[in-house]
Amino acid sequence: MVKYLGFLMIIISCSLAGFVYAESLRKRVLELKELERALNHLQNEIFYTHTPLPEAILSISKKGKYGFKDLFKDVATDLKENKVKDVYESFQNNLEKHKKSLNINEEDRNIILDLAKGIGESDIESHMSIFSITLKNLQDQIEIALEKSKKDMKVYRYLGISIGLMTVIFLI
Numbered sequence: 001m002v003k004y005l006g007f008l009m010i011i012i013s014c015s016l017a018g019f020v021y022a023e024s025l026r027k028r029v030l031e032l033k034e035l036e037r038a039l040n041h042l043q044n045e046i047f048y049t050h051t052p053l054p055e056a057i058l059s060i061s062k063k064g065k066y067g068f069k070d071l072f073k074d075v076a077t078d079l080k081e082n083k084v085k086d087v088y089e090s091f092q093n094n095l096e097k098h099k100k101s102l103n104i105n106e107e108d109r110n111i112i113l114d115l116a117k118g119i120g121e122s123d124i125e126s127h128m129s130i131f132s133i134t135l136k137n138l139q140d141q142i143e144i145a146l147e148k149s150k151k152d153m154k155v156y157r158y159l160g161i162s163i164g165l166m167t168v169i170f171l172i
Contacts, residue, residue: 007168007171007172009163010164010167010168010171011164011165011168012164013164014160014161014163014164014167015161015164016160017160018156018158018159018160018161019119019156019157019160019162020156020158021156021160022152022153022154022156024103025145025148025149025152025153025156026149026153026163027066027102027103027110027146028104028105028149029069029100029142029146029149030140031066031067031103031104032068032104032141032142032143032145034064034065034068035065035108035112035138036088036135036142037070038063038064038068038072038122038141039115039131039134039135039138040061040072041046041063042056042057042060042077043127043133043135043143045059045060046124046127047124047127047128047172053079053087053119054076054080055076057072057075057079057080058072058077058080059075060072061073061075061076062143066102067098067101067103067124068102068147069097070098070101071094071098071102072089074094074098075087075091075095077170078090078094078149080112085119086121087116087119087121088116088117089115090116091112091113091116092102092113092116095109095112097115108138108141110143111134111138114134114137115131115134116131116134118130125169
């Protein structure tokens, strides 16, 4: 009886691992869409209402979801309190700090850092092109993440179940 309970626990734990990994793929798509929405809002705050950058970033943090809410809040705090020398450094430090709570990969991180490099050091006209390039790159990443999640979610779910069943079969 205990033996069968152990087998059941193995199957459940492996299946759960597959489902958790598949869910992280879905969360990445949601977070990238949220980031796109936040950057559109930031762009509007800067260009149309001429809000200073720390206040604009704080504004999008209040309306944000997921891990980016905390990221933007910390960046705004760093900029308001002059804890860092530029926007890039603040984003770099806070992306590292919030690494575990965000479901982004290195390419997504680089898109954010490229925006941060340009946003703090250029004029409004240059900001327009920086934002358009960033949003285009982000849309490309969203499409890639969406395709990957559609393709791989079922695979990881079934893989988790299969590994659990194979392990039990080998133990029998």
